[in-house]
Amino acid sequence: MKYISHEDGILAFSETNKPVLKSHEVLVKVAAIGVNRADCMQRQGKYPAPKDDSQILGLECAGIVCDIGGKVDKIWLNKRVFALCAGGAYSEYVAVDAKQLMELPDDVSMREGAAISEVYLTAFGALFELGKLQAGQTALIHAGASGVGGAAIQMAKSAGATVVITAGSDEKCAHAKALGADHAINYKTTDFVEYMKANNLTANTIVDPVSGSYLNKNAAVAAMDCQIVMLAFLDGRFAEVDFARLLQKRISFHASTLRNRSIEFKRALRDDFVARFYSDIASKSYNFNLYKVLPWSQASEAHAILERNENAGKVVLSVE
Structure with missing residues (x-):
């Protein structure tokens, strides 16, 4: 063959x-x-x-x-x-x-x-099996215009969640909005922590292929008992962590590959x-x-x- x-x-x-x-x-x-x-x-x-x-x-x-x-x-x-x-x-x-x-x-x-297969099963595992996302909760999905991001947006909306995404251009944000995202943040022009705080948003489940500097920023917008699911480390392998913030909010952190x-x-x-x-x-x-x-x-x-x-x-x- x-x-x-x-x-x-x-x-x-x-x-x-x-x-x-x-x-x-x-x-x-x-x-x-x-x-x-x-x-x-x-x-x-x-x-x-x-x-x-x-x-x-x-x-x-x-x-x-x-x-x-x-x-x-x-x-x-x-x-x-x-x-x-x-x-x-x-x-x-x-x-x-x-x-x-x-x-x-x-x-x-x-x-x-x-x-x-790959993106829907990855997103499903991250959102629901590890992320424990429920109807009425909020999901924060980084790289929201990616394959996994697009699958995650649509399944999270099907489950009755509010969806916030980050992406690297206005065009990608518009694409994510067309797939059903409620809030789309261009991370190159807007800090997602400031945006979420200004809009009174906290995340119950965070799907993150970026990691690195995003870990503490994720913790800043996490709701109590938030589940953070790391799928990759596009921003780098290492980061300083504010463990007090993780403990304060009882954040659970999962590193997942398929x-x-x-x-x-x-x-x-x-x-x-x-x-x-x-x-x-x-x-x-x-x-x-x-x-x-x-x-x-x-x-x-x-x-x-x-x-x-x-x-x-x-x-x-x-x-x-």
């Missing part, structure tokens, strides 16, 4: 054998691939794949099941699906754990399906997400937030878009 290699940080087509299926896996003929910052970091040698996962890039895809392992229900054969992948999505075929599959509704395109979670964790997360939000996916209640779709021959440009922080929404590669 054809796949995209990343030797020495350069993306190029190469050839390899199709994956050999384990008994609990299916083989998906890939139609579209979701592009994530983790792919860029892996290409740069900064985020190596866990040793038992595929070393090929790609953490999510949409496609058609063309073969199944011995313990997989035959009902999945020839189904249109979208799913998380344990690597390997930048290829014509990828092996996927059958219990992480989600059937792609007829009205949802392959390109849209490829933009769902890629290196156990297969059991990912299956449970998938099941919880499907039980609560799959109907909204199937009815296309959400904007799947596609920024740009490129042929997979242009994977290098897709990575460059993310590295320039250009995108408002998801970048997807089409294999069709």
